[in-house]
Amino acid sequence: MRYYYSADEIRxxxxxxxxxxxxxxxxxxAAFGLATAIAHxxxxxxxxxxxxxxxxxxxGGDALWAATFLRRRGAGAAAVLLDPERAHPGxxxxxxxxxxxxxxxxxxxxxxxxDGVVGIxxxxxxxxxxxEVFDAVSRAGIPVVAVDLPSGVxxxxxxxxxxxxxxxxxxxxxxxxxxHALGNCGRxxxxxxxxxxxxxxxxxxxxxxxxxxxxxxxxxDDKYTQGVAGVMAxxxxxxxxxxxxxxxxxxxxxxxxxxxxxxxxxxxxxxxEVIATPGFATAGRVQAxxxxxxxxxxxxxxxxxxxxxxxxxxxxxxxDALTILAAHPELVEHRTAPTVLTPHAGEFARLAGLPPGxxxxxxxxxxxxxxxxxxxxxxxxxxxxxxxxxxxYLNVAGSSWAATxxxxxxxxxxxxALLAHGLPAGEAAAAAAFVHSRAAELSALDPGPAPVxxxxxxxxxxxxxxxASIL
Numbered sequence: 001m002r003y004y005y006s007a008d009e010i011r012x013x014x015x016x017x018x019x020x021x022x023x024x025x026x027x028x029x030a031a032f033g034l035a036t037a038i039a040h041x042x043x044x045x046x047x048x049x050x051x052x053x054x055x056x057x058x059x060g061g062d063a064l065w066a067a068t069f070l071r072r073r074g075a076g077a078a079a080v081l082l083d084p085e086r087a088h089p090g091x092x093x094x095x096x097x098x099x100x101x102x103x104x105x106x107x108x109x110x111x112x113x114x115d116g117v118v119g120i121x122x123x124x125x126x127x128x129x130x131x132e133v134f135d136a137v138s139r140a141g142i143p144v145v146a147v148d149l150p151s152g153v154x155x156x157x158x159x160x161x162x163x164x165x166x167x168x169x170x171x172x173x174x175x176x177x178x179x180h181a182l183g184n185c186g187r188x189x190x191x192x193x194x195x196x197x198x199x200x201x202x203x204x205x206x207x208x209x210x211x212x213x214x215x216x217x218x219x220x221d222d223k224y225t226q227g228v229a230g231v232m233a234x235x236x237x238x239x240x241x242x243x244x245x246x247x248x249x250x251x252x253x254x255x256x257x258x259x260x261x262x263x264x265x266x267x268x269x270x271x272x273e274v275i276a277t278p279g280f281a282t283a284g285r286v287q288a289x290x291x292x293x294x295x296x297x298x299x300x301x302x303x304x305x306x307x308x309x310x311x312x313x314x315x316x317x318x319x320d321a322l323t324i325l326a327a328h329p330e331l332v333e334h335r336t337a338p339t340v341l342t343p344h345a346g347e348f349a350r351l352a353g354l355p356p357g358x359x360x361x362x363x364x365x366x367x368x369x370x371x372x373x374x375x376x377x378x379x380x381x382x383x384x385x386x387x388x389x390x391x392x393y394l395n396v397a398g399s400s401w402a403a404t405x406x407x408x409x410x411x412x413x414x415x416x417a418l419l420a421h422g423l424p425a426g427e428a429a430a431a432a433a434f435v436h437s438r439a440a441e442l443s444a445l446d447p448g449p450a451p452v453x454x455x456x457x458x459x460x461x462x463x464x465x466x467x468a469s470i471l
Contacts, residue, residue, distance in 0.1 A: 001199070001203050001204070001205065001206060001209050002176060002181075002203060002204040002205075002206060002394075003175065003176065003197070003199055003200040003202070003203050004175075004176045004177060004178045004180070004181060004200060004202040004203065004204070004394065005174075005175040005176065005177060005197060005200055005202075006156070006177070006178075007120040007121060007155055007156075007177070009175075009197070009200065010120060010174055010175055010177070010195070010197075013174060013175070013195040013196060013197050014026065014174065014195060016196075017193070017194055017195065023090075024090050024091075026193060027058060027061050027062060027065060027088075027091070028065055029193050029194070030062055030173040030174075030191060030193050031061075031062045031063075031064075031065030031066045031068075031069065031091075032065075032066075032069060033171065033173065033191030033192075033193065034062055034063075034065075034066040034114075034145075034147060034171045034173075034191065035065075035066040035067075035069035035070050036191075037145070037169065037171045037189050037191070038050065038066060038070060038112060038114070038145055038171075039070065039073065041112065041143070041145060041168070041169055042075075042111060042112060045070060045073045045074055045075050046073065046074030046075065047074065047075075047076075048075045048076070048111040048112070049075065049076035049077070049078070049107060049109060049110050049111050049112075050067055050070055050075055050076070050077055050078070050110065050111065050112045050113070050114060051067075051077075051078040051079065051080065051103070051106045051107060051110045051112075051113050051114070052064055052066070052067040052077070052078070052079045052080070052095075052113075052114040052116050053079075053080045053082065053106070053113060053114065053115055053116060053117055053130070053133055053134070053137075054079050054080065054081050054082060054087055054088075054116050054117070055082055055083065055116060055117040055118050055122075055130070055151070056082070056083045056086035056087065057088075057118060057119050057121065057122070058088065058119060059116045059117065059118060059119035059147045059148055060087055060088055060091070060116045060117070061088030061090070061091035061116075062091075062116055062147045062148070062173075063079075063114045063115070063116025063147050064079060064087070064088060064091035064092055064094070064095045064100075064116070065091045065094065065095075066114060066147075067079060067095055067100055067114060068091070068094050068095045068098045068100060071095070071098040071099055071100050072098055077095070077098065077099070077100040077101070078100065078101050078102070078103045078106070078107055078110070079092075079095060079100060079101070079102050079103065080102075080103055080104070080105065080106060080133060081102055082117065082127075082129055082130055082133075084102075105133070105136065106133060106136060106137055106140075106142065108140065110140075110142050111142070111143075112142065112143055112144070112145060113134075113137050113142050113143070113144045113145070114144075114145050114147060115134075115144050115145065115146040115147060115150060115151050115165045115167060116147045117130050117151035117152075117165070118151045118152075119147070119148050119149070120148055120149060120155045120177060122151065122155075123154065123155075124152070124161070124162070125152045125160065125161055125162025125163045125164060126151055126152040126162065126163040126164060126165070130151065130152075130163075131152075131162075131163035134151075134163070134165055135163075138166070143167075143168040143169075144165055144166070144167040144168060144169075145167060145168065145169045145170070145171060146165055146167035146169070146170040146171070146185065146186075147171060148170070148171070148172050148173060148177075149170060149172065149177060149179045149180070149183070149185065150164055150165040150166065150167050150170060150179075150183065150184070150185055150186075151164065151165045152164025152165055153165070153179055153183045153184070153185070154179065154183070154358070155177050155178065155179045156177075156178050156179070156359065156361075157178065157179075157182055157183075157358050157359045157360070157361070158178065158179045158181070158182025158183025158184070158381075159182075159183070159358035159359070160183075160184075161358075166184060166186075167185060167186045168186045168187065169186050169187045169188075169189065170185035170186055170187070170188050170189070171188075171189050171191060172188065172189070172190055172191070173190075173191050173193045174190075174191075174192070174193050174194075174195035174197065175190070175195060175197045176188070176190060178202060178361065178394075181204060181381055181394040181396050182360065182361070182381055182394070201389075201390070201391045201392060202361065202391075202392050202394065203391060203392070203393055203394070204393060204394045204395060204396065204430075205393065205395065205430050205431060205434045207469075207470050209431075210431045210434050210435065210470050211470050211471050213423060213427055213431050214431065214435075214467065214470065214471060215227070215253045215254070215255075215417075215418070215421040215423075216471070217254050221254075223254075223255055223256040224255070224256065225255075226253055226254050226255035226256075226421060227253060227255040227256075227287045227288070227417065227419075227420030227421035227422065228255055228256040228257070228258060228285065228286045228287050228420055229249040229253075229255065229256070229257050229258070229286060229287070229288055229290065229413075229416045229417045229419075229420040230257075230258045230259075230260060230280075230283055230286030230288065230289045230290065230308075230416075230420075231245055231246045231249060231257060231258070231259050231260070231261075231289075231290045231413065231416065232260050232261055232280055232289065232290065232291045232292075232295060232304045232305075232308065233245040233246065233259075233261060233263075233290065233291070233292065233293040233294055233295055233319075233409065233412075234261050234262065234263035234266070234267070234293070234294045234295065235261070235262055235263065235294055235295055235296045235301075236262055236263075237294070237296065238293075238294030238295075238296075239262075239263035239266040239267075239294070240266075240294065240406065241263075241293040241294025241295075241319070241406065241409045242259065242261055242263035242266065242267050242293070242294060243263070243266055243267055243270050243271075244293070244406050244409040244410050244413070244456050244457065244460055245290060245293045245294075245409040245410070245412050245413040245416075246259050246267050246271055246274055246413060247270060247271050247410075247413065247460050248409070248410040248411070248412070248413025248414050248417070248460055248463060249290065249413040249414070249416050249417040249420075250271050250273060250274065250413075250417075251413075251414075251460065251463040251464055251467075252413065252414045252417035252418065252432075252435075252463065252467075253417045253418070253420070253421055255417065255420060255421065256275070257271070257273070257274045257275070257417070258274070258275045258276075258277070258283050258284055258286055259274050259275070259276040259277070259283075260276075260277050260278070260279055260280040260282075260283035260304075261278070261279075261295070261304075262278065263294075264276035264277065264278060280303075280304050280307050280308070281307075286313065286420065287313060287314075287419075287420040287421075287422070288313055288314040288315065288316070288416050288417075288419035288420035289308040289311070289313055289314070289315045289316070289416070290315075290316050290318070290412050290413060290415070290416035291304060291305050291308045291315060291316070291317055291318070291321045292305070292316075292317055292318040292319040292320050292321030292322060292412070293318055293319045293320070293408070293409040293412055294319065294320065294409065295319070295320045295321060296320055297320050297323050297324055301320055301321070301324060302324050302328075304321075305317065305321045305324050305325065305331065306331065309331050309332060309335060309339070311337070312336070312337050313337055314337055314338040314339070314340070314419040314420070314425065315335075315337065315338075315339050315340070316339075316340040316341075316342065316412055316415045316416050316419060317332075317339065317340070317341050317342070318341075318342045318408060318409075318412040319347075319408065319409070319412075322341060322342075322343055322347045322350070322351065323347070323350060325341070325351070326347070326350035326351045329351070329371060332371055332372065332373055333371075333372070335372065335373070338374065338419065338424070338425035339372075339373040339374065339425070340373065340374045340375075340376060340415060340419070340425050340428070340429050341371070341373055341374070341375050341376065342376045342378065342408065342411065342412060342415070342429075343375070343376075343377060343378065344377075344378045344379075344408065345377075345378075345379070348363075348364075348367070348377055351367060351371075352366070352367045352370075356377060360377060360379070360381075360383050361383055361385070361392055361394075363377075364377045364383045364384075364385040364392070365385040365389065365392060367385070368385040368386060368387045368390075369387055369388065369389060371387070372387045372388075373387055374386050374387065374425040374426050374429055376415075376429045376433065378408065378411075380396075380397050380399075380400050380403075381394055381395065381396050381397070382394070382395040382397070382433045382437075384426055384429045384430050384433065385426075386425065386426040390426065391426060393426060393427075393429070393430035393433075395430060395433040395434055395437060397437040397440070397441075398437070398441065399437075399440070399441060399444070399451065401440040401441060401443070401444040401451065401453075401454050402436060402437055402440035402459065404453075404454060404455055404456055404459075405455075405456060406455070406456030406457070407436075407440070407456045407459055409456065410436060410439075410456055410459050410460050410463070411432060411433065411436045414432040414435060414436060414463065415428055415429055415432040418431060418432055434470075435463065435466045435467055435470065436459070436463075436466075438466035438469060438470070439459045439460075439462040439463045439465070439466035440454060440459050440462075442462040442465050442466055442469070443455075443458040443459050443461070443462040446458070446462065
């Protein structure tokens with residue numbers, strides 16, 4: 001599991017180490033890890049030139065110490081001091097003793113720049129003098145390694161509102177921060193500096209976490225004990241949504257899928273194992289409902305949504321059903337069974353009254369708490385918030401190949417299958433988002449080696465390969 005920590009949580013965890021170690025010991029420990037990561041980035045250190053762009057805080061000290069360690073390994077080292085009077089004195093003295101040079105601007109033949117302008121206590125965009133330095137670095141095409149986080153990027157939200165650093169690599173210490181999932185940090189490397197950090201409520205699944213939760217049939221399981229997912233999706237206008245959503249539920253687990261709707265003929269043509277009926281009243285027993293993709297917003301669709309929400313079963317509400325729910329939020333007000341909403345930004349705006357702002361985590365959590373449901377806000381970084389201030393899961397896709405028509409229908413089917421198996425709502429949504437983004441990546445790389453445009457149907461066909469890569 002990846003856990004993400006606030007600046008206050010990191011500082012509190014650092015306090016015992018700062019008290020126990022010699023003065024500057026923790027900084028040198030972090031800087032040595034930073035220098036090691038930079039050395040890997042450079043591949044060969046001797047003969048290369050690095051330049052630290054140094055602010056007034058401890059991040060500037062980290063950058064100076066890292067440049068010092070690299071200088072001792074044979075690299076040329078320079079430093080641009082944005083505020084010379086406030087540069088870290090001990091780190092600057094060590095840098096100068098090692099043969100490092102203080103310069104006015106980044107050397108033209110520099111191989112790598114270290115961004116040590118601001119740390120986790122900073123806020124707002126780069127100031128003009130720093131922005132000017134990094135504009136020149138960008139024009140020269142010099143790669144940047146950021147210390148802890150890219151300067152000018154908000155540590156809590158990953159948002160930017162002006163000039164900011166765009167690194168190839170960010171090296172952070174002790175624990176990940178929200179910016180490392182939500183912001184443009186390039187690759188992220190975490191250096192262990194000995195902090196004792198408990199699990200946090202802002203987290204993200206890794207392969208092992210998904211594998212531990214994914215349904216695997218046991219010796220005594222049958223098609224019913226593994227979960228029966230019910231799907232109410234598609235219409236005469238959008239039969240493809242039913243095909244995608246139902247097919248995803250079929251691919252996700254080894255249980256059973258029932259389809260209720262007008263696209264039964266098209267669904268059975270693709271997935272003959274599905275039990276299809278024309279309406280929800282005759283659908284039969286299920287363990288969870290998926291309602292909404294391509295369903296329409298007429299009275300029949302509203303009746304289907306009301307039917308599902310009136311049960312004591314887990315329900316995932318997506319697409320057209322979200323539009324209906326936005327007009328009638330009272331439908332979920334007193335629900336005690338798990339309910340998952342999966343809006344994109346536009347649907348979120350209809351539900352919440354405003355589109356998601358820069359702080360997508362806070363906005364998603366607020367809507368989840370207000371409606372008493374689990375909310376999955378779609379995006380390159382998917383945010384899944386449980387109600388009553390429960391955990392928030394971040395799924396970092398790493399690419400945007402899943403941003404294609406019908407992709408959400410596939411995601412809904414996977415979530416529905418996992419809910420039918422009995423996974424808690426937040427974990428089901430997080431695990432489904434993880435597998436869905438993996439399937440999108442695999443489909444974009446098929447036939448490879450370079451990624452190419454994909455489609456929802458191709459993502460669906462790669463779900464089993466994605467699950468296999470995790471299990």
